[in-house]
Amino acid sequence: MNEFLLDTLIIVIKIGVVFGLVIGSVPVLVLAERKVLGWMQVRPGPNRVGPWGLLQTLVDGAKVFFKENIIPDGVEPLTYRLAPLLVILPVLIAASVIPFGPPVKIAGREIPLAIADFDLSLLFFFAVATLSVYGIVLAGWSSNNKWSLMGGLRSSAQMFSYEITLSLSIVGILLTSGTFRLTAIVGQQSGGFWHWNVFLQPLGFVLFLLAAIAEVNRTPFDLPEAESELTGGFHTEYSGMRFVMFYMSEYSSVFVMSSLIATLFFGGYNPPFPYTFGTSWFDGAIGLFWLLAKIGALVFFFIWLRGTLPRLRYDELMMLGWKILFPLAFLNLIFTAILVALNWPGWLLGLVGAGALVLTDLVVSQILWRRRRAAG
Amino acid sequence: MRLLSLQYAFYAFLATLAILSAAYVAFSRKTVYAVLALVVAMLSLAGIFLLIQSPFAALIQVFVYAGAILVLFLYVIMLLNPRQADVTIRSVFENRGPFLAAAGVFVAGFFFLTAKWLLTVYTVERFQFEEFSLIEVASRLLTDYLLPFELTSILLLMAIIGAVLIAKRN
Numbered sequence: 170m171n172e173f174l175l176d177t178l179i180i181v182i183k184i185g186v187v188f189g190l191v192i193g194s195v196p197v198l199v200l201a202e203r204k205v206l207g208w209m210q211v212r213p214g215p216n217r218v219g220p221w222g223l224l225q226t227l228v229d230g231a232k233v234f235f236k237e238n239i240i241p242d243g244v245e246p247l248t249y250r251l252a253p254l255l256v257i258l259p260v261l262i263a264a265s266v267i268p269f270g271p272p273v274k275i276a277g278r279e280i281p282l283a284i285a286d287f288d289l290s291l292l293f294f295f296a297v298a299t300l301s302v303y304g305i306v307l308a309g310w311s312s313n314n315k316w317s318l319m320g321g322l323r324s325s326a327q328m329f330s331y332e333i334t335l336s337l338s339i340v341g342i343l344l345t346s347g348t349f350r351l352t353a354i355v356g357q358q359s360g361g362f363w364h365w366n367v368f369l370q371p372l373g374f375v376l377f378l379l380a381a382i383a384e385v386n387r388t389p390f391d392l393p394e395a396e397s398e399l400t401g402g403f404h405t406e407y408s409g410m411r412f413v414m415f416y417m418s419e420y421s422s423v424f425v426m427s428s429l430i431a432t433l434f435f436g437g438y439n440p441p442f443p444y445t446f447g448t449s450w451f452d453g454a455i456g457l458f459w460l461l462a463k464i465g466a467l468v469f470f471f472i473w474l475r476g477t478l479p480r481l482r483y484d485e486l487m488m489l490g491w492k493i494l495f496p497l498a499f500l501n502l503i504f505t506a507i508l509v510a511l512n513w514p515g516w517l518l519g520l521v522g523a524g525a526l527v528l529t530d531l532v533v534s535q536i537l538w539r540r541r542r543a544a545g
Numbered sequence: 546m547r548l549l550s551l552q553y554a555f556y557a558f559l560a561t562l563a564i565l566s567a568a569y570v571a572f573s574r575k576t577v578y579a580v581l582a583l584v585v586a587m588l589s590l591a592g593i594f595l596l597i598q599s600p601f602a603a604l605i606q607v608f609v610y611a612g613a614i615l616v617l618f619l620y621v622i623m624l625l626n627p628r629q630a631d632v633t634i635r636s637v638f639e640n641r642g643p644f645l646a647a648a649g650v651f652v653a654g655f656f657f658l659t660a661k662w663l664l665t666v667y668t669v670e671r672f673q674f675e676e677f678s679l680i681e682v683a684s685r686l687l688t689d690y691l692l693p694f695e696l697t698s699i700l701l702l703m704a705i706i707g708a709v710l711i712a713k714r715n
Contacts, residue, residue, distance in 0.1 A: 245577075247578075248577070248578075248581075287600070288600070288678065288679055289600055289601060289604055289679065292601075292604045292608070293604055295608065296604045296605075296607040296608040296612060297607070299607075299608060299611075299612030299613065299616075300607070300611060300612060302612075302616050303581075303584070303616065303619070306616065306619055306620070306623070307577075307581075307619075310577065310623045318623070322620070322623070322624075325616060325620065329613075329616070348679075349679060
């Protein structure tokens with residue numbers, strides 16, 4: 170019984186830490202986004218509150234916390250209140266399978282640094298992450314506002330379309346690694362950056378990255394909140410803390426998605442040089458440091474995209490998803506399956522993938538260029 | 546021993562939740578809430594799958610039913626704008642909180658008391674493993690159950706082609 174209590178306590182502590190990490194990342198990401206965007210657009214960005222404007226999001230959060238909670242007339246009361254929760258919960262639950270470090274031995278007991286480490290953890294991530302569509306759709310529907318409804322419908326259609334690519338593009342990794350278990354996938358990528366899956370599955374990585382950006386509704390796929398067309402998208406009628414929950418879910422899903430990309434393609438908590446992890450807490454901290462560094466780099470990439478690319482039009486978005494990414498993900502799956510069955514070595518697999526990537530890039534850009542020229 | 550009764554309690558809770566939310570789907574006045582109740586029913590079924598040591602079925606249940614099919618349901622219902630239709634159907638559950646609570650307690654008690662019997666006698670034994678392994682599921686699906694598996698894929702293909710045909714005609 171004592172053992173049982175201790176196990177429960179460990180799990181509760183782990184949940185608290187991961188929850189804090191994901192939620193705590195939100196103000197950092199918001200500030201980073203504003204600072205980096207400001208830097209890219211040659212303006213200072215927030216620089217008034219605290220040293221270099223570091224306390225800006227804190228103050229914003231406090232301000233929003235004290236705002237009046239306005240519920241407009243004619244909304245569907247239950248779902249209107251439920252929707253923000255339904256958006257943020259799946260993100261937090263999905264974070265529970267990410268391994269944040271190697272197993273650590275504390276007081277003679279080995280503790281994996283993921284809340285849940287089981288055979289199907291990757292499948293669990295996707296199964297839970299799909300559920301956040303409900304929150305967005307319900308928010309749009311219950312707001313009793315046609316812009317909100319349009320935003321919600323757009324968003325769910327987009328998430329549907331890109332989810333297929335998202336899950337198909339990782340099947341290549343599943344084939345080469347032979348497991349759904351995220352800790353095992355990370356373990357196979359140890360021993361230097363040349364073991365990372367990104368070199369084994371270049372095409373799969375690019376497809377996954379594009380689909381992931383669409384999943385978390387970031388530019389250039391941020392149509393659900395295209396402010397020039399939909400005022401604010403599905404959260405137009407939300408204000409105060411309820412709006413902040415949408416905002417938080419957006420940034421925390423960027424964080425969680427980045428951690429998944431880092432885990433699947435960039436070796437997770439493994440450093441880029443050969444390093445054998447022991448089981449001391451210090452090694453755990455090293456693992457966490459490298460994972461956070463990779464997440465930071467990916468988040469910077471996301472912000473960079475936002476500073477660079479304009480938003481896609483809706484039909485372009487659907488065309489990209491269904492006519493380009495989806496068939497490519499399928500081809501990637503078939504080729505990987507054949508090459509794995511033929512027992513080709515990893516570097517050849519990566520070479521074929523990179524070749525396919527360059528080829529499709531050429532072909533797709535040719536097609537798009539001709540189409541644009543034909544349209545005048 | 547105590548862990549086992551905890552499992553029974555979980556089972557009773559999930560089974561009650563599944564049945565009550567399924568009843569809500571049938572009797573609810575608001576169609577959107579009916580779909581949401583169906584989501585709850587699906588999720589609690591997934592929980593029961595977890596309890597009988599079949600995590601793969603549980604996750605597929607969440608992925609396919611709760612994650613994909615019911616979102617489509619919700620989509621269609623929202624686009625049809627059923628708010629006018631809401632008024633005409635009267636709910637059985639209206640002003641019947643005590644009745645509902647009593648029914649819930651009764652069903653939960655029933656499931657808790659019969660959990661041991663139900664969980665041991667009426668489970669699909671062929672899909673119960675000592676320890677879950679995905680490879681085991683996959684190899685059985687592609688050997689013992691190959692024919693149903695392939696027939697399902699043909700059925701799905703037919704459904705897709707049929708849907709495309711219907712959409713093209715209009």
